[in-house]
Amino acid sequence: MHFGLEHYLILSAVMFSIGLYGALAKRNAVAILMCIEIMLNAVNIALVAFSRYLVPNAVLLTGQVFAIFIITVAAAEAAVGLAIIIAIYRSRQSVDVEQADLMKG
Amino acid sequence: MIELAFWILALIVVGTAAAVVLLRDIFRAALLLILCFFTVAGIYITLNADFLAAVQVLIYAGAIGVLLIFAIMLTRNLKEGNPFNRLKLPALIVALLFLATVIGVVVSTNWATVTGVSQAVEMPVDQPTTGYIATALFDQSKGFVLPFEIASVLLLAALIGAIVLVKDRS
Numbered sequence: 001m002h003f004g005l006e007h008y009l010i011l012s013a014v015m016f017s018i019g020l021y022g023a024l025a026k027r028n029a030v031a032i033l034m035c036i037e038i039m040l041n042a043v044n045i046a047l048v049a050f051s052r053y054l055v056p057n058a059v060l061l062t063g064q065v066f067a068i069f070i071i072t073v074a075a076a077e078a079a080v081g082l083a084i085i086i087a088i089y090r091s092r093q094s095v096d097v098e099q100a101d102l103m104k105g
Numbered sequence: 106m107i108e109l110a111f112w113i114l115a116l117i118v119v120g121t122a123a124a125v126v127l128l129r130d131i132f133r134a135a136l137l138l139i140l141c142f143f144t145v146a147g148i149y150i151t152l153n154a155d156f157l158a159a160v161q162v163l164i165y166a167g168a169i170g171v172l173l174i175f176a177i178m179l180t181r182n183l184k185e186g187n188p189f190n191r192l193k194l195p196a197l198i199v200a201l202l203f204l205a206t207v208i209g210v211v212v213s214t215n216w217a218t219v220t221g222v223s224q225a226v227e228m229p230v231d232q233p234t235t236g237y238i239a240t241a242l243f244d245q246s247k248g249f250v251l252p253f254e255i256a257s258v259l260l261l262a263a264l265i266g267a268i269v270l271v272k273d274r275s
Contacts, residue, residue, distance in 0.1 A: 003108045009211045011115045017204035022126035024196035052152040058227040061241035072256045076263035078169045082176040083270035089180040
């Protein structure tokens with residue numbers, strides 16, 4: 001296969017799947033947040049690869065602009081997510097998501 | 106040249122990402138995650154996205170990495186480490202099914218047929234991207250000025266929200 005868009009998209013898919021597996025299978029809330037960051041990075045790689053390879057001999061910058069917005073939202077998400085984790089740890093002395101079942105019916 | 110760089114970087118990205126999921130020690134997992142972020146910046150460079158590579162190093166490897174290590178230090182439970190929950194096997198099956206689906210779609214799609222993108226800002230290959238990204242973000246007719254302003258409000262809300270959440274109520 002000719003080197004190009006497909007390679008980056010498959011790398012992005014592999015990275016996203018690793019992140020998905022970790023986000024579903026981990027018990028530590030910080031580890032889950034780390035896996036979500038891996039997933040967001042995978043999506044960014046796909047967007048930047050599209051911006052580079054969809055138009056021959058040029059770079060289409062809309063994909064990179066989208067990636068910048070994703071990085072912004074990821075930074076906000078990390079800050080609020082870690083604040084929530086620290087608040088949970090303060091009230092329950094644990095960051096195990098299986099023990100954070102206060103809203104379970 | 107770019108192909109070789111891509112393969113090396115891709116190997117490191119996948120290896121460190123897998124290590125983040127599989128390692129028992131969450132502190133080492135966080136350090137490898139920062140290495141993963143750095144390597145993703147390298148992948149952006151192979152895609153001619155120099156500005157995004159710099160942003161990736163500053164925000165992901167710098168800010169988010171430090172924030173994650175900070176949170177691990179504050180909440181670390183040494184005897185528990187970083188275990189899997191009881192969904193280990195179903196999650197693996199779901200992730201592998203997702204991976205197979207996406208790879209199938211990527212391989213079977215003919216990407217060369219995409220046309221009709223003349224509305225967007227383009228730039229020639231092998232140029233610094235910063236100025237062109239400014240045009241793409243702030244252009245009067247085809248820019249992203251309103252999303253940019255909304256993103257700044259979102260950052261302010263996240264800032265205030267994080268402070269309110271960790272404030273000691275007693």
